[in-house]
Amino acid sequence: MAYRSSVDIHTEWDIVAARQLGRNEAKKIGFGTVDQARITTAISELARNIYLYAGTGKIEIERLNEKGIFGIAIIASDEGPGIADVRKVMEDGFSTSGGLGAGMPGVKRLMDDFRIDTEKGKGTTITAIKWLR
Amino acid sequence: MHRKVPKFVETHLDEIIERWKQLMKEDHGDRFFQIMPDEVVEKTSHEFAGLIVSNLTEDGQMYESKLHDFSERIVRLGWSITLVMKAIENFSDTVYEMLWEAEVINDSNVAEYFEVLNGWIRPLREEVVEAYSNTWERTVSLQKIALQELSASLIPVVDKVSVMPLVGTIDTERAKLIMENLLEGVVRHRSEVVLLDITGVPVVDTMVAHHIIQAADAVRLVGARCMLVGIRPEIAQTIVALGIDLNEFTTTSTLQRGMQEALALTNRQIVEVDE
Numbered sequence: 132m133a134y135r136s137s138v139d140i141h142t143e144w145d146i147v148a149a150r151q152l153g154r155n156e157a158k159k160i161g162f163g164t165v166d167q168a169r170i171t172t173a174i175s176e177l178a179r180n181i182y183l184y185a186g187t188g189k190i191e192i193e194r195l196n197e198k199g200i201f202g203i204a205i206i207a208s209d210e211g212p213g214i215a216d217v218r219k220v221m222e223d224g225f226s227t228s229g230g231l232g233a234g235m236p237g238v239k240r241l242m243d244d245f246r247i248d249t250e251k252g253k254g255t256t257i258t259a260i261k262w263l264r
Numbered sequence: 265m266h267r268k269v270p271k272f273v274e275t276h277l278d279e280i281i282e283r284w285k286q287l288m289k290e291d292h293g294d295r296f297f298q299i300m301p302d303e304v305v306e307k308t309s310h311e312f313a314g315l316i317v318s319n320l321t322e323d324g325q326m327y328e329s330k331l332h333d334f335s336e337r338i339v340r341l342g343w344s345i346t347l348v349m350k351a352i353e354n355f356s357d358t359v360y361e362m363l364w365e366a367e368v369i370n371d372s373n374v375a376e377y378f379e380v381l382n383g384w385i386r387p388l389r390e391e392v393v394e395a396y397s398n399t400w401e402r403t404v405s406l407q408k409i410a411l412q413e414l415s416a417s418l419i420p421v422v423d424k425v426s427v428m429p430l431v432g433t434i435d436t437e438r439a440k441l442i443m444e445n446l447l448e449g450v451v452r453h454r455s456e457v458v459l460l461d462i463t464g465v466p467v468v469d470t471m472v473a474h475h476i477i478q479a480a481d482a483v484r485l486v487g488a489r490c491m492l493v494g495i496r497p498e499i500a501q502t503i504v505a506l507g508i509d510l511n512e513f514t515t516t517s518t519l520q521r522g523m524q525e526a527l528a529l530t531n532r533q534i535v536e537v538d539e
Contacts, residue, residue, distance in 0.1 A: 143435045150467060168467070168498035169505065175469040176506075223507050231470045231477075237506035 137191040138178075140209075146178040149190040153205065156192045160201050161263055169241040170203060170261055176234040177207035177257055183228055185211025185254070195260065202262040205242075210254035217247055269380055272368055273359060280358055281309045287354045292347070304341070312355065315388070331388060335395035345396045349389065356385045416442040418449030418458070425526045426455040427519065431464030439475035446479055450488045457526040458483055461519050463494030473508045480513060489529065491515065493522030 136156070138149040153174040157167045174190060181188035188209025195202035219225050221239065226232035239245040244260040273280065285305070315327075315334055338348055360381060363369045369377045415438050420426045428446060450458055460476060462468065480490035492515045495503075503510065516522040527533055 147433050147435075165498040165501055168502050171467050172469050172502045172506070175467050175471075179469065179471055231474045231508060233470045233473075233507045237470060237508075240505045240507070241502065 135191055135193045137189050139187070139189045140178050140181045141187050143182060146175060146182060149178045150174050153190075153192050153203075156194065157203055157261075160194060160203055162203070162261070166261060166263075170205070173238045173241045173259055173261075174205055176238050177205060177259070180234060181207060181209045181211070185209035188254075195262075200262055202243075202260055205259045206256065207259075208254065208256040213251040213253055213255055214247065214249040215251060217249060268368060269359075269363070269377070272363060272366065276362060276366075277310070280355075280362060281306075283362070284309065284351075284355050284358045287358060288351060291350060291354070308338070308341075309355075312352075331391050332395075335388075335391045338392060339395045339399050345393070348392055348396075352385060352389060352392070356381055411438075412441065416445045418445055418453070418455075420449075420453040420455065421523070422527075424454065424456040424530045425459070425523070426450065426453050426457075427459045427461060429461040429464065429519075432466070434465060434472050434475060439472075439479075442475070443479050443482060447482055447486060450483055450486055455488050457489050457491060457529055459491050459493050459519065459522045459526060461494040461522075462492065462499070463496070463519070465499075468499050468503060470506055470508065473503065473506070473510070477510075477512075489514075491522050491526060493517075493519050 136152060138145060138152055140146065140149065150171045154167055154171045157170045162170065174192075178190050181190070186209075188207065188211065191204075191206040191208070193204040193206065195204055214220055220235045222232075223236050224232040226234075238257075238259055242259040242261050244258070246258045247255065248257075249255040311334065315330060360369075360377075363377065411432075414431065416428060416430060418426050418428045426449060428442070428449070430442065434442070446458065446460075449455070460479070462476075465472065476492065480492075483490040490513065492510065492513045495515055495517055497517075514522075514525055516525060524534070
């Protein structure tokens, strides 16, 4: 069982808590400042999406070690409304809340691996991974 | 019946406290007594017992004000609320046990005694919880005010040029405040150029960028220009990765460079004076 820690997202301030956790973990794994900023920004986006669209959910941070290559996984899960059109949210500039619409495609670009599991009415789980090189 | 209990507590106080301490030790180990100096434990537990006694001997109002003082003092000692709750519970358990042993309570009157014991402990618990939550609420609201005080003030630096240094996390509430202060300040100081300094902002995500872009748009509407300064290298990279378009901004890495640009925009420059 890999090392995993989590933050529940209920309020806007929990986003800060999730970010802080991610930054500390990334630092411990050995990521540099640029990657730390990438990881915390990705967490910020994912946590904010939970807060905005699902209301509550959680951010889990997992340390990865695959054949000696270290990495960090951000798992954002909620039991919200789900994403109606996954292709659409991955387009730049698409937003249903009047934001910039750069969040989801941005997270994909900030991280190395990115996966969305969503079911309408059931919720969404997004896994984003960054490897240490 | 009601009188017997306080009397019992009063006369057996030392033994009760001894056994209560034992119980606390079993629950929390020696750690409990290490973090509290002996005389504080001694004094507080005696006072607590005294309070329980006075509950039944004095009139309601007197007891309430005493109870209030006591719980306020407990909070100020800085112990965790779980510990204090456990201490109260253990204390009442001890008294209950000893009443059984002394055969003051027996099977026939246990229900009635239970009522009496509960009548002491419940208000005490409620009062302690309330004192704790009041303290927390006060702390939170004071910190909110403190945070607001250091939020976003617009500083006129030279004629026509103002700076707004942003420090810390930007949430929706602060973003609103930034916008208000920015617009109000620009108009009041008749600024032509405003420098938004984000050196102290730890994370620039799409929401923060969105607020900054909106603020800049609003500044343009009141006839001034907004510049974004203090962009650290790692922030620059995340902004690019996120695909945020800041092309309409003049941006610089440091406030110093930003100042030079701002002066150039208002047709001025800094020159060295020959002595």
